[in-house]
Amino acid sequence: MNGESIPETPLSLEALKKGDRHELARMVDLYSEKIYKLALKFTNNPQDAEDVLQETFLKAMRALPEFEGRSSLSTWLYRIAVNEALMLLRKQKPDLALDTAVQEEDSEEGISSNGLILADWCCLPEDELLSEESRRFLDQAIQHLPATLRGVFILRDLEGLSIKETAELLGLTETNVKTRLLRARLFLRQQLSRYFGERLKEWEQK
Amino acid sequence: MSDHLDCQQLLSSISDFVDGELNPELCRQIEQHLNECENCRIVINTLRKTIDLYQHQPGNQGLPLEIRQRLFHRLHLEEFLNHDPG
Known part of the structure; x- marks a missing residue:
């Protein structure tokens, strides 16, 4: 998100939306570390963080054809990851009310x-x-x-x-x-x- | 707003203050209060230190290899595992 790891060739959104597997693999390598660390901060548990990581990219790959590019790809991925992490926490601790408080x-x-x-x-x-x-x-x-x-x-x-x-x-x-x-x-x-x-x-x- | 800020008012603005997002007049009032109130000085210094400690946590080194492998398998992208993740 801070533009630290700019790939040598920028990702082609067009190829990603068409499901180009080589391009998808590049996207995963580009963002997986950041997303894993983010998930680790939310969950403080390596297994949970790995689940969030996998779910994030599974959902992203499914949703990519409809991605409209209103936000940047990294923001979009971050949003999916944050939602996944919050959902996981909600499941684990339903008493830890997320909305009532x-x-x-x-x-x-x-x-x-x-x-x-x-x-x-x-x-x-x-x-x-x-x-x-x-x-x-x-x-x-x-x-x-x-x-x-x-x-x-x-x-x-x-x-x-x-x-x-x-x-x-x-x-x-x-x-x-x-x-x-x-x-x-x-x-x-x-x-x-x-x-x-x-x-x-x-x-x-x- | 009165020229004299109490501890409670300072506390409500403390987060914006350490982020440098307050208007100059309120900043001046806070600084004036801090000159006279040791407790609030401690609160603000320890708040800054808290944020600072969290922001300077050591970064780890890359995504663990096994996690990358399992991720690629889960996504059915195994054939790209040998590419240099960069």
Whole structure:
């Protein structure tokens, strides 16, 4: 999506729509790594991510003849992948309501300064912040985000999409994206503050 | 809007503030508040650090070979497996 891996010869949309297998294979090689990583961020599980990857390309190959090119091919593939990932999460955790909590998540109510953890852990040394264990904690913390917030955070802060692109991909308004992003970031800051706050205490005792 | 921002108002704008998407007047009010409020300074610094840590996660190296193989089989594109994925 960032145009990092431009193929030597650009993909021919015409050939793809006609089902040219050589061109389809090139498309798969061009986007599979990005889609797999995206799926991994959503699911935090290699097997689930692989399922999302396979389903994404199966659906894409079926739908390509009708692809109208209103968005770029990469955006279109991303959208399929995001939907697949969200669908999988919904199936796995139906109780993790994706829609019922939306109203609450789109309002700014509940964004409260009460109960914020105020440990100033920014000064921790890099090797503490970037340790294997910290990495694992960061990955797990994302999984504790409600799915509606997770998608916004992954697309905006991990994938680096703009607010507008994130809104388009998830079918939300830009205002909703911003509110959810605020909530997601504050939620993760709180999680990390709890975790690194403990590290900070240990470190200060050394 | 009053010239004096409280912690709660700052919190509602904090995400736009770290993204640099606020109008200059609101930025000035936030900066003024930050000068006087240590708690909000900590919140904003740890928020920035949180985003920063997530954005600088190490990138992995390519799609694992077995995953590429299974994908090509699933899509019935086996004959192209030997092409260099680039």
